[in-house]
Amino acid sequence: MKNIKIKYATTFTIVVLMFANVSAQNKSELLLQSKISGVIKKMALEEKIAMLHGNALFSSGGVKRLNIPELTSDDGPLGVREEIKRFDWNSANWTTDSATFLPNGSAIAATWNPEMANKYGVVLGQEANARKKIVMLSPAFNICRMPLCGRTYEYYSEDPFLNAQLAVQSVKGIQSQHVAACIKHFAANNQEIDRGEINALIDQRALREIYLPAFKAAVQKGSAYTIMSAYNKVNGYWCSENDFLLNQVLKKEWGFKGIVMSDWGGTHHTAEAANNGLDIEMGSSGPYDQWYFAKPLLEAVKAGKVSEKMIDDKVRRILWVMYHTSMSTGHPAGSIATEAHGKAAYDIASESIVLLKNEGNLLPLKTDKIKSIAVIGDNAIRTFASGGYGAGVKARYEVTALAGIKARFGKTADIRFAQGYKANYKASNSDEQNAGYDKPDRVLIADAVALAKTADVAILCIGSNREYESEGHDRKSLELPFGEQALVNAVTAVNTNTIIVIMAGAPYDLNEIKKSCHAIVWSWFNGSEAGNALADMLAGDINPSGRLPFTFPATLHDSPAFALNTYPGKERTTEYKEGILVGYRWYDTKKIDPLYCFGYGLSYTRFTYSGISTDRKTYKTGDKIDVMFKVKNDGKIQGKETVQLYVSKVKSSVSRPEKELKAFKKVLIAPTKTATIRISINVNDLAYFSEKQNKWIVEPGDYKILAASSSKDIRQVAEIKVMR
Structure with missing residues (x-):
């Protein structure tokens, strides 16, 4: 009996010590996961499956017996859409669903101001709460690969860095209101024609450097709660069942804790989608119990094609999102069209x-x-x-x-x-x-x-x-x-x-x-x-x-x-x-002159740049490059200038763009006044992705830091060296 007491005391001490060595945030997460585990243990398999597919146009099932509500969602890139009927796209004819129309995605990108993206997100989150919507299907920020895409107006820009800065703040704004942002469309939904059939063949370097960075930032820096898989295929696999995108990159590499939901009608198989990373199947019509993630999924579990452990992981993710949103403490009431x-x-x-x-x-x-x-x-x-x-x-x-x-x-x-x-x-x-x-x-x-x-x-x-x-x-x-x-x-x-x-x-x-x-x-x-x-x-x-x-x-x-x-x-x-x-x-x-270049825009005043310098001339991996220069307003009225920092690798050993955007800052400058601009660039952000080595590599050598008013209007140049 004495030995049992000693063992118990020792175990208790270890647990206490474990909690003592984690942050308050981690303690909260451990307690939440324990709570979620307790809820899952009370659920029957059929109840779990019911949470994994739509039960109406914009909701998926809850468990009434356990006080788990439906997960409601709504379209949101331009604002909370009007209420529609539960089972069809016709208006519900509410008189209380008029909302604020927010500027479109490329307009938000044209501000070049993350503060505006955050402001957008806060409004969207507040109006979602007023309408009791838990997941807002926003922001959408696929790369504008080609100019004819029907959803370019909804997306942000052609640049992954600009997209990332705006996406992070948009997500933070929405989720500050205990509403889940659903970032979309993952990944490479760059055309609307044949979007439900097209197979996009993209090399790993392009994926990593162009099409994934904004999603990575939204997950790791913005802590996005949900993500929507795209309609298309990437490298031979549907995005809704793409093991590389959903399991290997999103969940394992990036540590995504939330929900992957399909685009509406974007699911194609049961076991493949369940095992390869999809968590909720959404669509536009019933019968809902016949969807891939309804009765067929239940049968797949019973047949051993999908493990119940996999089902539990999906339910865990849904509950995790709910405890941060609809089931959170201090949930805001919201307001609309104020x-x-x-x-x-x-x-x-x-x-x-x-x-x-x-x-x-x-x-x-x-x-x-x-x-x-x-x-x-x-x-x-x-x-x-x-x-x-x-x-x-x-x-x-x-x-x-x-x-x-x-x-x-x-x-x-x-x-x-x-x-x-x-x-x-x-x-x-x-x-x-x-x-x-x-x-x-x-x-x-x-x-x-x-x-x-x-x-x-x-x-x-x-x-x-x-x-x-x-x-x-x-x-x-x-x-x-x-x-x-x-x-x-x-x-x-x-x-x-x-x-x-x-x-x-x-x-x-x-x-x-x-x-x-x-x-x-x-x-x-x-x-x-x-x-x-x-x-x-x-x-x-x-x-x-x-x-x-x-x-x-x-x-x-x-x-x-x-x-x-x-x-x-x-x-x-x-x-x-x-x-x-x-x-x-x-x-x-390629030395092709565009009609108007990226980052271009005039002002009613004039700005001149001078005196660029860096805090050092040589850097190594992990360092931060502090760039400083002056911008003067030469006109008679105040104005905002968007200073853009591009980086160019001198004599690169691999093919590279002539220059790439690595930082920007929007500053208000009074007439005749001069602003001192300080911007930092992480040396690690100068890396390229090596497909051969399957990792990011910072190439040593000479680099140019270009302070610019647009991608074609370079005002100041500084040179640095990165050492091995």
């Missing part, structure tokens, strides 16, 4: 607008001299909160361009409107039904010309809309739709004071417009406050600070996927022949 949320949408929109051209300083508009304004174009009166196949928002309100311009300039100027073109295109229509959408409407153009002749200034609102850029299909060309080029030509011929405002989420062919027009503004699908932000920018109340998050090619065939004839693929396979040379990496390395 004034504060509208202000957040305005702030993001304000920083996203890109000034592409401003010849003769036409902008900002001189309100004391302008007595009449012609506002022309269907996009001046169009809203963008919904449309096409992509998730939309039943916006509480959306300020159009015309409404914003009237509110800002209407007291001092006569403002009149002409439609100019018809946007007669529907994403749900066939090509035959959409025939003629690209033809100019001569009657509407004549009306626009007549109005433009009489105005001091014409503001011509063109571009795309949510029908034309849509999930489920890609555009066929870079041409502006709806005969808009003819409208531009006609209006600018009669009024040289024409400002072109383009509302779109992806690159278009602006060659003619760039040559002939004096002022060009890019304004995105910019949320509930889009019209007000645009008008304030035109008036000079906002100094434009947006920068392009992707390259605009001069011609479609300059883009790597088209130059190498890899899009849309053959026999349901597309080979990513360009490897790591995506976006500006391709254009810079």
Whole structure:
């Protein structure tokens, strides 16, 4: 008896010592895992299986007996979508589900400001709570590999580093409200055409350097709770059952603790998906008990094809997410479509607008001299909160361009409107039904010309809309739709004071417009406050600070996927022949001049760079490179400059891009003042991925640190050496 007491005391002491040597956070995690284990032990196999598949369009099963609620989810890249019926896509006709329309993904990327991404996430999380949604299917940040992708507007940029910085903050913002962010689409969903069938062949280096870094950052730095597998295959295996992506990389290498859920209808097998990393199967229609992860999964477990230990791991992950969200203590009540949320949408929109051209300083508009304004174009009166196949928002309100311009300039100027073109295109229509959408409407153009002749200034609102850029299909060309080029030509011929405002989420062919027009503004699908932000920018109340998050090619065939004839693929396979040379990496390395380069954007003031230096000249692996330089505002108004640091390896032993973005910072500088910029780069971030050695390698030798205003506008250069 005495020996038993001694053994018990010793064991107790060991446990106490173990807890004494772990942090409070780890203690909490150990206690949570113990709690989850206790819950799982009480569950029957059938109850566990019921948690692993959808039981309605946007929910998966709970266990009522054990007070485990359903896991509810909702679309979210543009805001919490309107309530739909439980078992079909028709509106539930609620009167309390109007939400804030947030700027689209590429608009957020154009801010080049992680603070704006966080602000976006907080609003989304608060509005999700108000609607009792636990998982928000956002953010979406697949790499913009080629410009025609129908979801480019929803994604972020062509650069993995920029994507990562924004994704981390978006995730943190959402999850600060005890709502799970669902990062998507994992991985390489870079085209919509054939997305449910296409096999993307991507070498390991390109995967590791281009397509995975933002997901890794969102998991390891953002602590994302859920992730959505993509529709496509990667290297021969469906993303929903891709052992390399889901088990080897995501769960083992990155230590992901949360849930992998399928895209809706993106599951193809039972045992393969269960064993290779999928946790929840979601879809769009019943019968739900016949899905791969319903009765067939139960049968697979009983037949020994899937272990119950594997099922327990999936349930453990779901409960882990729930204890951080719906079953968490102090869960926020949330709020929706508030004034504060509208202000957040305005702030993001304000920083996203890109000034592409401003010849003769036409902008900002001189309100004391302008007595009449012609506002022309269907996009001046169009809203963008919904449309096409992509998730939309039943916006509480959306300020159009015309409404914003009237509110800002209407007291001092006569403002009149002409439609100019018809946007007669529907994403749900066939090509035959959409025939003629690209033809100019001569009657509407004549009306626009007549109005433009009489105005001091014409503001011509063109571009795309949510029908034309849509999930489920890609555009066929870079041409502006709806005969808009003819409208531009006609209006600018009669009024040289024409400002072109383009509302779109992806690159278009602006060659003619760039040559002939004096002022060009890019304004995105910019949320509930889009019209007000645009008008304030035109008036000079906002100094434009947006920068392009992707390259605009001069011609479609300059883009790597088209130059190498890899899009849309053959026999349901597309080979990513360009490897790591995506976006500006391709254009810079191949010496191809784009129409507009990555990171480009003008301001109403001018910035000069000087005095770049580094804290040392030589570094080794694990060190931090501290870079310092000065940026002066040479103008008369304050402005925000986005300083970009690129790194170039001198005489690399392996193929590399000419330069790669490794840091950036957005700074507000008062007129005539100089800001001292300090930015750090980790030497380890200079590594390339060696397929031969299957690891990251920091190559010793000489490097250039390039301080730039865009990928083509290098202002200062410093040289360093990395030692072995």
